[in-house]
Amino acid sequence: MPALEVNPDLQKERNTATFDPKEFSIFWAGGADKYKEKKALEKMFLEDPEMKDDLPTSYLSHKELYENSLRKACLIGEKIRKLRADGEDGVDTYNALLGGSLGAAILKEGNPISLHYIMFVPTIMGQGTMEQQVEWLSKAWDCEIIGTYAQTELGHGTFLRGLETRADYDASTKEFVINTPSLSAYKWWPGGLGHTANHAVVVAQLYTKGEFRGLAPFIVQLRDTETHMPMPGIDIGDIGTKLGMKGVNNGYLGLKNVRVPLNNMLMKNQQVLPDGTYVAPKNSVLTYGTMMFVRCALIRDTAQSLAKASTIATRYAAVRRQSPIDPKEPEPQIMEHTTQQLKLFPQIAKAIVFKTTGDGIWNMYNVLSGEIELGNLDRLPEMHALSCCLKAICSADAAAGVETCRLSCGGHGYMDCSNFPTIYGMTTAVCTYEGENTVMLLQTARYLVKVYGQALSGDQLVPTVAYINEAIKQKEFVYFDGSLESIVKAFQFVAANKVRVAYEQIEQRRRQGHSTEVAANLSGVFLTGAADLHGRAFLAQSAYTELMAVSRQVSPALADVLMVVLELYLVDACLNRIGDFLRFIELTDADVTKLEVRLESCLKRLRPNAIALVDSFDLHDRVLDSALGAYDGNVYEHIFESTKKNPLNKEPVNAGFHKYLKPFMKAHL
């Protein structure tokens, strides 16, 4: 298709915006240098014709999709090698190519080799001894071997202690004998495990001298390095088609008396000596660190999902015209319908708030890592609790937001060429992996209930929960004047009260004779509610702090827009939990109406800059990969163009007509 002019409705939006999207793009990229790097990477990867699909992946069968994904994964691997050789393989590059938006532009259904870089290599680095690192890492970095991380089993994901795969140490040969003793013990889910990896870190229950020692990681060779045939005792394959992440080659693995040398157990934290003596790990909290690291990264990913979805849907809403507001007038851009604004603009605001919060948490995590290395573990439980609930809230909100954006495009959002189905598949997966969301909320809640008890006994709590101390003192919330600060404070007051109610529920059930654990289970509804509010109170506070800080550093024009974003975010968040607000704070019907009117006013004030805002997310057309969301806004042309690629349309008459339809239609004649 020849290059098209920008759709005039979209161009008009750009012409009338009150700020320069590039200023915000640079902030979004993390500064001028990173912005330049980003553009260079995009050039390198997206202008390479080999990295482009002629046929959209949705037309491929599962097997074709895998083979195409593997082809491109190897190409990416080659380029990473070159970047490494030139010393240009920074952590941002890996992020962009493996988890990030650039990777999604090339391999929109995921990369079957990414777990090698994301989990296999880091696990060896984190859990291998110096010697083991020397042995394995050079091979792994050079991709002479491709690994994955095999933890989840058919029967166990959340409850790791329930894993059934076992490794029995045989001192006579200095080997571990690894088995999946039942069908439910089969490893299930690891990315690339199906037909790609030839090695894996396998997590198994360790037994030495006939005694159970707990979980341990083992490097297991899965396939012959020359022929790729499964090694003896290895039953391996692809788990099948999925809602999303269709190119990742998630696999299953059964092990039958598979023997690995003593040295294949990663022994940085715990050791097995040649005679089978077991040396327990000194400190098990350290593994929390990695989990937190991953969850912080996921918060940023959810921001990216919302940025993509809101860009597509907002551009579409500027181009699509439907339904006159006044019957005497022509059809408006659908963005003129207030209900449409209410679908889109909160997603834009959430994208921004999740991103800045993700960055903030990332910095907190880095400070914390430093403290941990110095032996100071004080803030670990607090940060763990926070990362759990934020992971759950941000992933759930992002998945819902993507669907809201899709539905806002009417029928056309339902087509794969909109790219919404793929974005949703990627986003909703985050609700499950790296800690199932409900389980995450319950972990946070357990922490909150504990610290609530401490606060009742007069202890001063750590920073992210200190609002509970205040709420206990305050009893009533009297400051609600509608200012942004007061909304943030109110969120905290409400969160503290949700924690109080959960605490009281557990206490009451304990008094009724239940154990603490049973009481907690019976109070599950209260607990998840408390964790949800804790996370949302943090997000409100973080939105306020971070956006105020950014506003002070940018041009007044951009600062003005960010202040509207902040207000919209807070008012919308408050109205979404208005039941909790009304429950704990004296507010009248009129107060609520006022908030709703204010919401509408925020939407109206954001309206002129909606397109400029999504433009400033600076998502390459290849990253969006959407007929509805392209920068030029030629929506109908792009949709039509996409049908030309459809293999069904290569023939005017499908073979099924002669085989099935004609005999059927003529049967009566």
Add this chain to the structure above:
Amino acid sequence: MPALEVNPDLQKERNTATFDPKEFSIFWAGGADKYKEKKALEKMFLEDPEMKDDLPTSYLSHKELYENSLRKACLIGEKIRKLRADGEDGVDTYNALLGGSLGAAILKEGNPISLHYIMFVPTIMGQGTMEQQVEWLSKAWDCEIIGTYAQTELGHGTFLRGLETRADYDASTKEFVINTPSLSAYKWWPGGLGHTANHAVVVAQLYTKGEFRGLAPFIVQLRDTETHMPMPGIDIGDIGTKLGMKGVNNGYLGLKNVRVPLNNMLMKNQQVLPDGTYVAPKNSVLTYGTMMFVRCALIRDTAQSLAKASTIATRYAAVRRQSPIDPKEPEPQIMEHTTQQLKLFPQIAKAIVFKTTGDGIWNMYNVLSGEIELGNLDRLPEMHALSCCLKAICSADAAAGVETCRLSCGGHGYMDCSNFPTIYGMTTAVCTYEGENTVMLLQTARYLVKVYGQALSGDQLVPTVAYINEAIKQKEFVYFDGSLESIVKAFQFVAANKVRVAYEQIEQRRRQGHSTEVAANLSGVFLTGAADLHGRAFLAQSAYTELMAVSRQVSPALADVLMVVLELYLVDACLNRIGDFLRFIELTDADVTKLEVRLESCLKRLRPNAIALVDSFDLHDRVLDSALGAYDGNVYEHIFESTKKNPLNKEPVNAGFHKYLKPFMKAHL
């Protein structure tokens, strides 16, 4: 796989249920006769080996899927022919085979011929003259021609008056000349249009004697009946892959000077005389009837979606064991976690309430149809308003409920072999077609605001909105004693107040100088909120009335269980809108806590009968098509079995290893 014994955890649930699921199954099917019919149809269709896929459809490419769908659609068509010949083709049979669960068992991604039966034939029946019916219907019933219904265009779905396709009458040849004058005028979406249908009802803007006359339906031949080649002037194809309904062959259609005879315009309601004189329709309200009919049917479909999803997830929750509640105890069935119950049981309750409400509305619709035929159109606007908001609420809740069920299965819900992705694709589509949900809510809201004004002037309102009269009298709601009746009454009071606020918003903006239309648009957030509460108040009332009525007719054992279902439904519905309750009714923090505790108590009381309840939905394993939800509960075996069908697993080493992976791994050596 040999037949397996029922999983003992599931068997135990069945043994300890307090009622007989078959009793409820018969009610669910619509009585003993219908239950027998249902079983006979299942036997006839599901035991036919030709109706079964060896390879799950998720492994097929788009083209293969279409061809396979067409094959089975023709087989179904053959059987329908036989049933017709035997006089056994009742409306329930068509429902089951085309929209219903039996059709989904055979063609889980939809049927490319179903629009022929569902829209093409009924449109000719409803809008053709007697003569036209004689001419077209016999061919259509015999499937000598296959038709579809082409209304939506690339540029217009919601706003029909905006359609661009035009038909110009040429009196000299007594023909209409039909054109799609621009890309956005292309017909887009009609099922079966791509490569299946050879005829269509095309909706176009009619011009005679150079004057515009409004929309009219035309029968257009699309393809040659012998060769299936597109007719001259016809540009036609498949719109491409989609989120769901992947086998439906939704198509596009461009028309260039396509000429059809005068008699191809369906002329029951409006006529064009040979000289081009236009005779306008007497009454345009009649078309509302069809739309209402379809929307009522959709409410039942959403109940079916929830029944399927909750059956799968609840059985899985009985079989899956994870995470000890008390660390000293073994892992429980996940259904023991209160948070898990909160995910599942409300979906079961909603399935039941949507089903009984759908049946109730269906009866109201039939009464109404009778009245309309007698010329009494009084209740049409009221019923139209009701069907709009119920369509929107039930489809949105069902889609969300399906996702809640999927997520409740952890990682395994994400696999296609769970069948959740397909069920979701089918369910969420209902949010968009037959009236986009926001547009539906706004239509209801416009009606509500109008009747609110009438109520203020003292008019007595029609039955489904009469609660507004009461609320205006009452001013304050003082009856909230937590009884089920009081929850229903409270819902109505809250709904009336939401309508009041919306009304006041519009009035206020009118006073500020806005036109009514602009004022309504600015108040969009208030309007959709009011329509939502109106629908939910109706659902609460209907749940109460219908389930009370059923309970009086069934065994006490079943009645007891239905009373728990009712209470759960109402308490959950109330808590989901607790912000609105607190806004308009004096309730304290303690009242809310009481409701939450009561919710948990409902969950606990439903727990022993959860499996029996979903069993009584009586969904055939082929209908569920889920490794997680099979009647025998052998979840892990079924999941594992599904991987054996995966074409990727037919070879131990994929060709991509030699082509891509090995060269990449060895590049450095």
